[in-house]
Amino acid sequence: MTIFRTLLVGLGAMALGLSAHAAGGSKHAEAPEGGWSFAKVPAGQIDKESAQRGFQVYKEVCASCHGLKLLSYRNLGEKGGPFYDDAYPNANDNPLVKAIAAEDEILALEPDESGDPFYRPARPSDRFRSPYPNDQAARAANGGALPPDLSVITKARGHGAEGQGASYVYSLLSGYPDAEKIKSKKGDDGLNINYIEFDKGEVVGTLLQPTGQYYNPYMPGDVTAQWAGDPRHKPYGGFLAMAPQLPEGRVEYMDGTEATTEQMAYDVAQFLHWAGDPKQGQRKSLALPVLIYLLLLTILLWFSYKRIWRNVKH
Ligand code: HEC
Numbered sequence: 001m002t003i004f005r006t007l008l009v010g011l012g013a014m015a016l017g018l019s020a021h022a023a024g025g026s027k028h029a030e031a032p033e034g035g036w037s038f039a040k041v042p043a044g045q046i047d048k049e050s051a052q053r054g055f056q057v058y059k060e061v062c063a064s065c066h067g068l069k070l071l072s073y074r075n076l077g078e079k080g081g082p083f084y085d086d087a088y089p090n091a092n093d094n095p096l097v098k099a100i101a102a103e104d105e106i107l108a109l110e111p112d113e114s115g116d117p118f119y120r121p122a123r124p125s126d127r128f129r130s131p132y133p134n135d136q137a138a139r140a141a142n143g144g145a146l147p148p149d150l151s152v153i154t155k156a157r158g159h160g161a162e163g164q165g166a167s168y169v170y171s172l173l174s175g176y177p178d179a180e181k182i183k184s185k186k187g188d189d190g191l192n193i194n195y196i197e198f199d200k201g202e203v204v205g206t207l208l209q210p211t212g213q214y215y216n217p218y219m220p221g222d223v224t225a226q227w228a229g230d231p232r233h234k235p236y237g238g239f240l241a242m243a244p245q246l247p248e249g250r251v252e253y254m255d256g257t258e259a260t261t262e263q264m265a266y267d268v269a270q271f272l273h274w275a276g277d278p279k280q281g282q283r284k285s286l287a288l289p290v291l292i293y294l295l296l297l298t299i300l301l302w303f304s305y306k307r308i309w310r311n312v313k314h
Contacts, residue, residue, distance in 0.1 A: 026221065027218050029164065029167040029170070029171040030170075031170075032266050035163070036270070036273070039162045043287040044284065045281050046273065048084075050266065050270045051081075053257060053271075054267035054268040054271025054272070055076065056251055056267075057251055057264050058150075062245070065131055065138075065142065066131065066147045066148065067128060067130040067131055067151075068149065068150055068151050068275055070127075070149075070151035070152065071151055072124070072126060072127050072128070073100060073104075073122060073123070073124045073125075074101075075091070075275075077094035077096065078279075079281060079285075080274075080279065080280065080284075081274070081281070083096050083097055083100070092124045097124050098123075101126060105121060105129070106119060106126055106129050108120045131147075143241060145241030151276065152276045153276070154269070154272050154273045154276045155276045157169070163273070166269040166270065167269070168218065169268070170266055172216060172219065173246055173261075173265035174265035175217055176244040179244075182196055183196070193208060196215060198235055205229015205234070206228050206229060207223055207235055208226045209226070213239035213241060215237065215239055216238070216239070216240060219238040219240045223237065246261045246265055247261065248261055
């Protein structure tokens with residue numbers, strides 16, 4: 001009887017714990033349809049065309065706020081990178097990489113003859129240009145919020161599982177509510193208040209969007225303070241200081257791919273996954289040869305074992 005009661009109490013506590021967990025938190029990041037090519041076992045590689053498009057998205061959209069300070073231009077042209085070319089095994093010689101680097105101007109280490117600091121075109125060996133000279137400048141330009149460096153963002157948000165960080169970036173960027181869902185009304189002080197109505201057949205509540213903050217179901221956070229409505233239907237997710245960045249057609253892809261929101265989010269997430277670990281392609285391309293080698297070695301060892309012990313009774 002006591003055991004039964006203890007069990008019951010335990011189960012009850014578990015159920016409470018689970019429901020408390022379900023009440024907070026953000027929506028689980030979703031992998032794109034078909035998954036990520038690089039997450040295939042044992043030797044999945046990035047989708048090179050997609051990563052090239054993703055670089056275009058990064059450069060034309062994200063680079064004005066987010067740096068990639070752990071990356072050098074030449075990484076783009078190294079084996080496994082989006083612009084690797086067999087004709088240029090040394091990425092420093094790759095003309096495309098040189099041209100990409102030269103489009104950015106970076107502060108030269110040495111001043112010019114008259115002692116003034118000056119900017120020069122970047123070279124493949126340079127680190128990516130940072131959008132702001134320091135964090136204070138970055139915050140000042142973004143209403144107090146700091147746009148994080150994106151070098152290892154897919155690792156930081158990935159919790160170890162392959163592709164999870166990329167899925168987060170993909171979900172976050174394509175997961176903002178549609179623009180027509182955001183409504184506006186005048187507050188008591190005459191200022192505009194933005195809000196979103198949530199309905200499940202009927203309206204179950206409204207979510208106020210604080211100024212300079214944007215609701216996103218995939219952003220970890222808690223919207224309790226801004227939610228007016230049925231507490232059982234409180235929306236997932238939280239607010240972040242980054243407005244939606246990828247409306248349809250935000251970039252014009254050089255390879256003619258249609259630039260839908262999902263496509264751009266997919267491509268830039270692919271690129272950022274690669275950027276988080278530029279050498280992974282090289283490492284993974286070793287996986288299959290190593291497996292074959294180990295297999296052959298096992299067979300060889302098995303036969304020598306048989307041979308060596310052939311006359312020994314056991
Ligand atoms: C106008 C500036 C701006 C642009 C352009 C921009 N972002 Fe952001 N981003 C921000 C700011 C500011 C934050 C910090 C938001 C916060 O902490 O509330 C942020 C946060 C993020 C985060 C982190 C979210 C988290 O989990 O903390 C990711 C990922 C991100 N941006 C990716 C991108 C990508 C990819 C692009 C290009 C498609 C991009 N951003 C374009 C300003 C920008």
